[in-house]
Amino acid sequence: MEETELCFPHINSSCRKQKPSYTEAVLSYTLLSFISLLTTSLNLLVIISISHFKQLHTPSNLLLLSLAVSDFFVGLLMSFLIIFTDGCWYLGDQICAVYSFIDSTIITAPVGTMVLISVDRYVAICDPLHYHQKITVRRVSVFNVLCWTCSIIYIAVLLSDVFKQPGRYNSCYGECVIAFDYIEGIIDFILVFVAPVTVIIVLYLRVFVVAVSQARAMRCHIAAVTIKPSKTRLQEGSNTGGLMHVMKSEIKAARTLGIVVITFLTCYSPYFCSSFLGQNFLFGSTSVTIEIWLFYFNSCLNPLIYAFFYPWFRRSVKLIVTLKIFQHGSSGANIL
Secondary structure, eight states: OOGGGBSSTTOTTBOBOOOOOHHHHHHHHHHHHHHHHHHHHHHHHHHHHHHHOGGGOSHHHHHHHHHHHHHHHHHHHHHHHGGGTTSOOOSHHHHHHHHHHHHHHHHHHHHHHHHHHHHHHHHHHHSGGGHHHHSOHHHHHHHHHHHHHHHHHHHHHHTHHHHHSTTTTOSSBTOOEEOOOHHHHHHHHIIIIIHHHHHHHHHHHHHHHHHHHHHHHHHHHHHHHHTSOHHHHHHHHHHHHHHHHHHHHHHHHHHHHHHHHHHHHHHHHHHHHHHHTTOOEEOSTTTOOHHHHHHHHHHHHHHHHHHHHOHHHHHHHHHHHTTGGGSTTGGGOOOO
């Protein structure tokens, strides 16, 4: 082995550098830079939109805000990894432990947020009369904080061995590895994947059944109103129209957030299945496994889903890009 092929030429236990072709290196830099920039910028727009405009200070949007924060940090981590395209970790074992902690936390925290989103849609569709009593901004804020706190504590316990002995799983010097044994993989798989996903699926199946039954009931009610006398028809039609508008809005929101949840499960499943099998995760952009990259890609998809399905996001982005949010009273603008 030549010295020029080592990450640290003067250390015998150094890892070897990876030498991609020029075309591969340029493509890797370009793709990583583009996805990182897109992920951070789009999620930053979501964070600014929900934080700035008062009309968006709703329980559902606060959950999206929590999700956008984790996705924003994912974008930053992606840009951080661009400097390691040769497969070498130059920052030492201690920084590797800190990096592993941050990365694992932002992988775990969104799982709890997805459960909270499912609960929010369940109450909105299945118990709409008590929704504003049960789901409030304060309660959602508290649960968001609890979700992040529990994730931090859980990852701190899971990676306690890494903090006690940084670099214990590295096969050579210049590597950054997260490793779980079989028992830890099973625990992580059950607590952070199986249990939350089961709750999410059960709640959304219930939401789907109730939404279908409500749609049928509203169609029957409309049909019944149309055959009544004109005066009664006008009165009931007015009430029905308002109720229909509210229900359609809630069902549309449930559908959009359902797409977010399905995308999340699709991108996260490979990671947690690998964790269940006790696979090690090696950091360095040319050596990161497909499971990690799917997780990174999910963070880029979420704001694109909002842009496609939420008109308020497109309006708020227009005000942000044109710098109109710096005008006096812009926070009270009507964007819904």
